Amino acid sequence: MANIHDIAKLAGVSVTTVSRVLNNHKYVSDDKRTKVLTIINELNYAPNQSAIDLTRGETRMIGLIIPYNNNACFDQLLNGVLNKAVEMDYTVIVLPTQYNKEKEIEYLSKLKNKQLDGMIITSRANDWDAIIPYSDYGLIVSYDYTSHPAIGCSYIDRYSSYLDAFQLLKDKGHTHVAFTTARETESMSTQHLITAYKEVFGTFIPEYYLTGCSCLDDGVAAAKKLLHLPNRPTAIFANGDEVAGGIQLYAKSINLETPRDLAIIGQENQPIGVGLGITTVDHQLTKVGEQACELIIHKSNQKVKVPYQIIQRTSV
Amino acid sequence: MANIHDIAKLAGVSVTTVSRVLNNHKYVSDDKRTKVLTIINELNYAPNQSAIDLTRGETRMIGLIIPYNNNACFDQLLNGVLNKAVEMDYTVIVLPTQYNKEKEIEYLSKLKNKQLDGMIITSRANDWDAIIPYSDYGLIVSYDYTSHPAIGCSYIDRYSSYLDAFQLLKDKGHTHVAFTTARETESMSTQHLITAYKEVFGTFIPEYYLTGCSCLDDGVAAAKKLLHLPNRPTAIFANGDEVAGGIQLYAKSINLETPRDLAIIGQENQPIGVGLGITTVDHQLTKVGEQACELIIHKSNQKVKVPYQIIQRTSV
């Protein structure tokens, strides 16, 4: 394929002029501009993006680190990121880590390699200590709140949202409240959850805390355990509407009616929750994604809190 | 930041040798290799990916053209594409068009600009005539079947799957069968649907065909129309389990029991369908995505048919 020099030669101008035409600079005479465009058309020329990126030193590409690519939460986040990116003429690459530390570092290296202008981390495998150094090479925006000044944050006040969810259950008279999470870790999110739980209910009963839940089937399995406990919970706070849906379906199958016999609160306002009438804490992940993308594009390391809302339906 | 020349100078070798070290070529003596690696470490050097892409003439990046980024079907497709891409060390960029023709051409131009090695088109706004020329610059794989030899296909035999779905309803004694679609177009998919319908039921009643459905709420709205028709359908074939779920929920609200009063078949085996017990035609979109990605990576323009399956639950 032709390159800019070929065009220049055939049009009888310098490469500088061709470059100017390509970039719509003013200060190119009409006749030369026309001539160059004609040749470009004739040769079916298109500039090489790698060369452009090389000289410009930027790629207008944003990486999105996610743990798994088949997770409804991250779909919402991606959705938000894409909304903003397309609008601002950026491109998004999706980087699923499976919580593999080396993989995550490999992806972060794309900043250092100048393949990406910025990176959004939705969930991380490495400690911040291992991640921070990469912020020298491009803005990193996190979905976890972190106080480190180099890192931008588009985050949710989870402690507060969990507090609200538990309080809602307490107000309805529930004292035996179980909850589920996805990862079996000491993530901040889980810590907030436990702290909020203790804040509202005082004591924390280990059997009421189930982990490793992320889909409907996990919800069914969780319910199977929780609802046959000698001291069975009367309410469950699930980490997603699909899990909540699974819980509700299993409950129904053993003749426990919602909310009469079992109150359920889900999270993220997913489609299944609408269908099953599940009350949910909507953390507005699409907005979180949009905000994160905006921070990257404006090269801002601000900490932006995105408001959540509780959507009351019929499961509480 | 340092470049390969700086490394070469400080290590006392040529850039060729540094390049060899970076690419793990053999034929570099141990002492030079060690020396080079030491300097690379000291200077915290990382090669510039744009420069590499420029010389290599490839980027190991694959584009995925989708209409909207908030659609469950495309999430499944993306999931599959990512599975394969990560495995083969490729990167995926997501390109939502909103069915805008210019946008789509802009994305296809990324092949010509050598920004992408290949492109997967899940749904297109332009005619093939406008798309084909871009296959000169990188393999295009389509999710629609097309006979054009340049285009690879990872497709579903929709005509056959629709036939099966309608036949299932007919076998259960249904003669008044409605159906929904997403886009109001003459897409191949819709044509197959209508042809299959006529094949099974003979006559085609326009009021039984509703378009513009893609989420649960659309399903509710569709049901609201269909179920109050003077000659109301006894079965509905929806274009997705969320739409099907919406239909079922509305039906229930007006005291129509499934499957007694209304049979429903959904598509794509989405989470909500599990919850509501909706019989579904699973087109295995994740596999379709994986297969599409594989074709791109192997630069194969084969036409691969991915098998579908009907998952019977309780809505028929």
Add this chain to the structure above:
DNA sequence: GTAAAATATGAAATGGGTTTCAGGTCAAGA
């Protein structure tokens, strides 16, 4: 009428790698 500003153009430096080709050393096999 003249100085300043706007317009127009190109040579050459720059960004940072890969790869071909040519040339060398050294050890194993005939």
Add this chain to the structure above:
DNA sequence: TCTTGACCTGAAACCCATTTCATATTTTAC
């Protein structure tokens, strides 16, 4: 001893654009 092949190395060409700087010509402003 000589040939052959494996091993090692670097100069220079190549990939393809952007941008600075220098220069020249017109306009405009006073």
